Amino acid sequence: MQFEIEIATRGQGLYEFTEQLHDRVSGEGLLTLFVRHTSCSLLIQENADPDVQTDLLAFFARLAPPATDSRMRYLRHVSEGPDDMPAHIKAALLPVNLAIPVRDGRLRLGRWQGVYLFEHRDAPHRRRVAGHM
Amino acid sequence: MQFEIEIATRGQGLYEFTEQLHDRVSGEGLLTLFVRHTSCSLLIQENADPDVQTDLLAFFARLAPPATDSRMRYLRHVSEGPDDMPAHIKAALLPVNLAIPVRDGRLRLGRWQGVYLFEHRDAPHRRRVAGHM
Amino acid sequence: MQFEIEIATRGQGLYEFTEQLHDRVSGEGLLTLFVRHTSCSLLIQENADPDVQTDLLAFFARLAPPATDSRMRYLRHVSEGPDDMPAHIKAALLPVNLAIPVRDGRLRLGRWQGVYLFEHRDAPHRRRVAGHM
Numbered sequence: 058m059q060f061e062i063e064i065a066t067r068g069q070g071l072y073e074f075t076e077q078l079h080d081r082v083s084g085e086g087l088l089t090l091f092v093r094h095t096s097c098s099l100l101i102q103e104n105a106d107p108d109v110q111t112d113l114l115a116f117f118a119r120l121a122p123p124a125t126d127s128r129m130r131y132l133r134h135v136s137e138g139p140d141d142m143p144a145h146i147k148a149a150l151l152p153v154n155l156a157i158p159v160r161d162g163r164l165r166l167g168r169w170q171g172v173y174l175f176e177h178r179d180a181p182h183r184r185r186v187a188g189h190m
Numbered sequence: 191m192q193f194e195i196e197i198a199t200r201g202q203g204l205y206e207f208t209e210q211l212h213d214r215v216s217g218e219g220l221l222t223l224f225v226r227h228t229s230c231s232l233l234i235q236e237n238a239d240p241d242v243q244t245d246l247l248a249f250f251a252r253l254a255p256p257a258t259d260s261r262m263r264y265l266r267h268v269s270e271g272p273d274d275m276p277a278h279i280k281a282a283l284l285p286v287n288l289a290i291p292v293r294d295g296r297l298r299l300g301r302w303q304g305v306y307l308f309e310h311r312d313a314p315h316r317r318r319v320a321g322h323m
Numbered sequence: 324m325q326f327e328i329e330i331a332t333r334g335q336g337l338y339e340f341t342e343q344l345h346d347r348v349s350g351e352g353l354l355t356l357f358v359r360h361t362s363c364s365l366l367i368q369e370n371a372d373p374d375v376q377t378d379l380l381a382f383f384a385r386l387a388p389p390a391t392d393s394r395m396r397y398l399r400h401v402s403e404g405p406d407d408m409p410a411h412i413k414a415a416l417l418p419v420n421l422a423i424p425v426r427d428g429r430l431r432l433g434r435w436q437g438v439y440l441f442e443h444r445d446a447p448h449r450r451r452v453a454g455h456m
Contacts, residue, residue: 095433155287291355
C-alpha cells in the first residue's frame with residue numbers, strides 16, 4: 058500500500074505529523090516514509106519539551122549557517138538564496154527515510170518519539186512525503 | 191516477523207549486537223531495525239580496530255559537547271542533565287533505522303561492518319531495538 | 324528480489340547511479356539499498372546544479388578534515404592514511420541505507436532528486452551496493 062501526505066510549512070522548523078500516520082496504518086507490518094525533496098528532512102525526536110526542537114534548530118543553524126555568514130564564504134550554489142545550500146547540507150545530514158514497525162494498527166514508537174518534517178527553507182513550501190506499507 | 195532486542199548500556203559508547211541479530215534471522219529478506227528512543231542511535235561501523243570507535247566518540251563529543259561547555263550556552267533544554275540535549279542532537283545526526291539484506295539466513299554485511307547501538311547518555315540505560323523482517 | 328550493483332570510484336566525490344536503479348526495478352514496491360562499506364555512503368541529493376555537489380564535498384571536508392589537520396590531532400586510527408578516519412566519520416553522518424517507493428516500474432523520486440554513492444576515500448575503490456525489492 059502506497060500513499061502520499063502533503064505538509065504545508067511556514068519557514069524553518071519541525072512540523073509533527075505522527076497522528077496523520079496513525080490514520081493511514083492498520084494491522085501489522087512496516088511503515089516506510091520517503092521525503093521527495095532535497096531541502097527538508099524527516100526526523101524522529103522527543104515530543105515532550107518544545108525546547109528540544111528550539112535547540113535542534115539552533116544547533117543545525119550553527120552547523121550550517123546561511124551563505125551570508127562569513128564561515129560559509131566558500132559556497133558556490135547561492136543563486137537560490139542564502140538558505141538554499143545550507144538546506145541541502147542539512148538534508149544530507151538528516152534522514153530522507155524513516156521505517157517504523159506497526160502492530161495492531163499502531164506505530165511502535167517509543168514513549169517520547171514523535172515523527173516530524175524538518176523544514177530547512179525560509180519560505181513556505183508544500184512538502185510531499187511518500188508512504189509505503 | 192517482529193521482535194525486540196534489549197541492550198543494557200553503561201554510559202556513552204558503541205555496543206555491538208551483530209551476533210544477536212544473526213540469531214534472529216533466517217531465509218532471505220530484509221531485516222529492518224528501529225530504535226525506540228531519542229537519546230541513542232543505531233550505527234554500522236568498522237568492527238576491526240577499536241580505535242575507530244574511540245575516534246567516533248571523540249568526534250561527536252566535540253561536535254555536540256555537554257551543555258556545560260561554553261559553546262553550548264544557547265541550549266534551553268538542560269533540566270535533564272548536561273548530556274541530554276547533546277544526546278538528542280546526536281540522535282538526530284545518527285540513524286534511528288538500519289535495513290540489512292538477509293540471504294541464506296545471514297546478514298549480508300560487508301567484511302568490516304558491525305551493527306552497534308550508540309549510547310549518548312552518561313547513565314546506564316536499558317535500550318529497546320525493534321526488529322522487522 | 325535481491326541484487327548487487329558495483330560502482331568504481333576515483334577519489335572523493337558523488338557518483339550518481341539513478342539510471343542503473345531504474346533498470347533493476349519493476350511493478351510496485353519499495354526498493355531498499357544498503358552500502359556494504361564503512362568509508363563511503365549513499366545519498367539522495369539535487370541533480371540539477373553541479374555546484375551543490377561541490378559545496379557538499381567542501382562542507383564535509385571542513386566538518387571532518389584529514390588527520391593531518393591540526394583540529395584532528397586527537398585521532399588515533401591513522402595507520403590507514405589521513406583520509407581513513409574522516410571517511411568513517413562521514414560514513415556515520417551520512418546514510419548507509421536508502422528506501423525509495425516504486426510505482427509502475429519507476430522510482431518515485433522528487434523532481435530534483437538523484438541517487439548517489441558518496442565516496443570518502445582518496446584512492447580508487449570498487450564499491451558494492453546491495454539492493455532489495
